[in-house]
Amino acid sequence: MERLDKILAAQPGVSRSDAKRLIASGAVTVDGKTERSAKRQVDVERSAVAVNGVLAAFRRNRYLLLNKPQGYVSSTDDPDSPTVLELVPAELRVRGLFPAGRLDKASEGMLVLTDDGAFAHRMLAPKRHVPKTYYVEVDRPVVDEALRAAFAKGVELGGGDRSSPAGLRILSPASAEVTIHEGIYHQVRRMFRRHGAAVTRLVRIRIGALPLDPALPPGGCRELTEEERELLLKTTEPQRKPEAEDGGD
Numbered sequence: 276m277e278r279l280d281k282i283l284a285a286q287p288g289v290s291r292s293d294a295k296r297l298i299a300s301g302a303v304t305v306d307g308k309t310e311r312s313a314k315r316q317v318d319v320e321r322s323a324v325a326v327n328g329v330l331a332a333f334r335r336n337r338y339l340l341l342n343k344p345q346g347y348v349s350s351t352d353d354p355d356s357p358t359v360l361e362l363v364p365a366e367l368r369v370r371g372l373f374p375a376g377r378l379d380k381a382s383e384g385m386l387v388l389t390d391d392g393a394f395a396h397r398m399l400a401p402k403r404h405v406p407k408t409y410y411v412e413v414d415r416p417v418v419d420e421a422l423r424a425a426f427a428k429g430v431e432l433g434g435g436d437r438s439s440p441a442g443l444r445i446l447s448p449a450s451a452e453v454t455i456h457e458g459i460y461h462q463v464r465r466m467f468r469r470h471g472a473a474v475t476r477l478v479r480i481r482i483g484a485l486p487l488d489p490a491l492p493p494g495g496c497r498e499l500t501e502e503e504r505e506l507l508l509k510t511t512e513p514q515r516k517p518e519a520e521d522g523g524d
Contacts, residue, residue: 279303280313282333287366302327314368336391337369338504343386344493349377363496375399376482379461384409384479385487385517387499387507398482398507404439404456408481409463413472416448422470426453432465441466452480483507 283303285295295313295425297303303310303316304325317324341359343349348356351373359374375387375395389395398405423443430438442454448483453463462476480487485506499507 276316277319277333278313279305279310279315279317279324282317282319282324283326283331285333285335286331287337288368290370290521292401298327300412302329307366310423336394337372337389338391338394338499338507339363339367339372339388339496339498340469340488340503341374341386341388341496342487342491342492342493343378343383345383346383348380349386356380359388362494363388367496367498374474376458378479382477382479383493384477385482387482390498394522399458405483406456406481407479407483408442408452408454409488410446410477410478410480411453411463411467411474412450412452414449414475415472417442417467417470417472418445418448418451425470426466430466430469432462432469433461436460436465438462438466444459454481484509 279298280291280294283289283297284291289297296314298311299350301309301311304323304394305315324331324333332342340364342463343359343362347359351360352358360368360372363372363392371388371390373395374389375389375398378386387398423445425436426441426443429440432438436459438459440457441456444450444452444454446452453466455462457508459465463477467474483506485503488497
């Protein structure tokens with residue numbers, strides 16, 4: 276059972292105050308009968324709620340996929356820079372939406388946004404070691420078998436930080452795909468910096484088993500499909516932290 280105004284506020288682009296106004300105006304029906312009480316308890320599994328004759332689908336939480344471009348910060352509010360929430364279309368915005376994880380302002384690619392705190396915790400909890408894969412370009416040719424072996428053993432990052440073993444798939448002498456299993460601050464950039472190269476482009480292309488949709492343009496945002504959500508939920512099951520190994524993608 277859920278309050279009627281909460282059901283309506285779960286619709287994209289509808290705030291709680293919008294919901295109360297719609298109910299008071301007589302625009303809302305429950306099982307075909309006009310309902311004017313925002314406090315009305317409704318069985319979301321059995322009752323049909325409609326606004327101006329259009330059925331409302333109640334979803335307790337939202338899960339969005341965003342292809343973040345450069346120049347946006349992974350935050351709900353920032354006084355100096357645009358945030359990723361500004362890229363969410365009005366019809367997909369709901370109260371409490373936030374980015375589950377971070378990409379720095381200069382980085383691009385896959386970001387999941389949700390209003391489900393428990394789901395975000397499953398994605399971000401260090402003990403789960405959810406792998407994240409990035410496409411990387413660097414300013415000088417350093418990507419070779421020796422670097423792959425070094426990444427596979429873990430990299431001393433300075434400041435007391437050390438990465439766990441990371442996968443490196445060589446694409447060219449100055450580009451690669453890197454897979455990491457934790458979220459140390461600016462980790463990928465620092466890993467390459469320790470080997471004398473500066474990252475010039477960093478794009479997250481995969482979280483766990485879920486890849487970034489190649490049809491989603493930079494700045495594009497859409498809802499995750501049920502299959503994609505299930506894939507992410509499977510990804511966030513507790514995983515064994517990888518051991519150091521010789522090479523490997």
